[in-house]
Amino acid sequence: MDFSIKTFDSKNTPAQLKTGCIVVGVFENKKLSGTALAIDRKGDLSAAVKSGDISGKAGSSLLLRSTDGIGAERVLLLGLGKEESISGKDFSTAAQAAARVLATLGSPDAVLALPFDNVKERTLPWAIQCMVIAAREQAYRFDETKSKKDPAPTGVRKIAIAVDAAGGNAAKAAAAQAVAIANGMDLTKDLGNLAPNICTPTYLANTAKKLAKQFGLGVEVLDRKQLQALNMGSFLSVTNGSDEPPKFIVLKHMGGKAKDAPTVLVGKGITFDSGGISLKPGGGMDEMKYDMSGAGSVLGTFRAIAEMKLKLNVIGVIPACENMPSGRATKPGDIVTSMSGQTIEVLNTDAEGRLILCDALTYVERYKPDAVVDIATLTGACITALGHHNSGLFTRHDDAHDALADALLAAGKASGDTAWRMPIEDSYQEQLKSNFADMANIGGPPGGSITAACFLERFTRKYTWAHLDIAGTAWKSGAAKGATGRPVPLLTTFLVDRAQSAAGK
Secondary structure, three states: EEEEEEEOOOOOHHOOOOOEEEEEEEEOOOEEHHHHHOOOOOHHHHHHHHOOOOOOOOOOOOEOOOOOOOOOOOOEEOOOOOOOOHHHHHHHHHHHHHHHHHOOOOOOOEOOOOOOOOOOOHHHHHHHHHHHHHHHHHHOOOOOOOOOOOOOOOOOOEEEEEHHHHHHHHHHHHHHHHHHHHHHHHHHHHHHHOOOOOOOOOHHHHHHHHHHHOOOOEEEEEOOHHHHHOHHHHHHHHHHOOOOOOOOEEEEEEEOOOOOEEEEEOOOOOEEEOEEEEEOOOOOOHHHHHEEEHHHHHHHEEEEHHHOOOOEEEEEEEEEEEEEEOOOOOOOOOOEEOOOOOOEEEEOOOHHHHHHHHHHHHHHHHHOOOOOEEEEOOHHHHHHHHOOOOEEEEEOOOOHHHHHHHHHHHHHHOOOOEEEEEEEOOOHHHHOOOOOOOOOOOOOOHHHHHHHHHHOOOOOOOOOOEEEEOOOOEOOOOOOHOOOOHHHHHHHHHHHHHHHHHHOO
16 A cells, blocks of 8 residues: 655645545534535535535545546545544544545545644644554455455555645655554564464564564574573573473664663563463463564564664564473472572463563663663453553653653554553552562452562663553454554654654754
């Protein structure tokens, strides 16, 4: 799918445009948007609105053909909600509706002539990104493992976004950034949707190597012997029951100044989670192939920032393995020693994500990072707390960590990939006490997502850190089962904002 920017001024108007379809806006008060009024020379659009054939509510639509006096073959009237203030939610709903209609048209091309710069508390780049990602989401297919491929999409393949001439450069930059994010999301979705016998730790490592070769990134993959030499006893304890070799993947995008401390992303890479000896129930266990979604989002984010040539130093760290039961598997009651030297009593082997992440979080100390964000499908408790709308955001409560949390929350809001901040307090740490080790790996059902974050926090006290629990947002179940590509938009926007901030210093 190709996206481009088309600029208009007093001499070059949308009414003169020759295209298969032009998309214009309608409001709930039965008024046409400015562009719709400009092309409605013969009154066909006004008549359609007055007839009641379209309500103007966000997401409503009406397709007209052969409208008199308009150069386009089709006109798609798109409901935008209230005229006085197009909300971000209404615009997003409208963008998704437009993407669905365009995917069904016989036209190869379309022009979106919508009020992109008139969305309440949003910018022109935000609106363009919203539309691009909606179109790419609609076009996404995963049929790699089917013997008969899905029918190729036949809808609109070339989309031009119409803006005033004054906003042309900003719009082009926004569209390029949105396409890069969509490409990153597609990679993340592909990795999540692949079967776990295909997307193994080795597969993730090879994907990282391909990205490195394609975009000139640094890459290093550590194997079991190297992990043993690093004393990563906690990570390795999770790998004991599996025949698949573990991989510890490091990606480097060094686009900033040599002296600048890097931002580090750490992604949980459990390519299949059976629960180990503390075996999960069989129903829905197939969805545990998505337990590498944190790793997938790191790879997708690197795909996006590498395409953007982002001027920022970013390091990605991915501990990858399976969690399987066998005669070699770690048992409840076992005590393991982490890379940090802290000992952990394993009360439940299904709380394995924190066991691999804690060693990765210790490993990244060597980079003297400016900030570290770990991303993990860590707890079902986070789904209970926040559902499937917001990722859980956890960090310490002080000025540096509050600033990091605010930056992540702002990036989530700006990208539509939202997060909600949850607490980390010493009172929750009490639940992790063990009679036999420095800590237990679980703290019981109450506040399960919080105690999991508290566990990770114990390994991050030498730098500024935040944790994203994406268990409720990384994939969908049911008829629409599949990976969502989240939180690539949040992470990429966060890194773009940091790059812009660094450039301004």
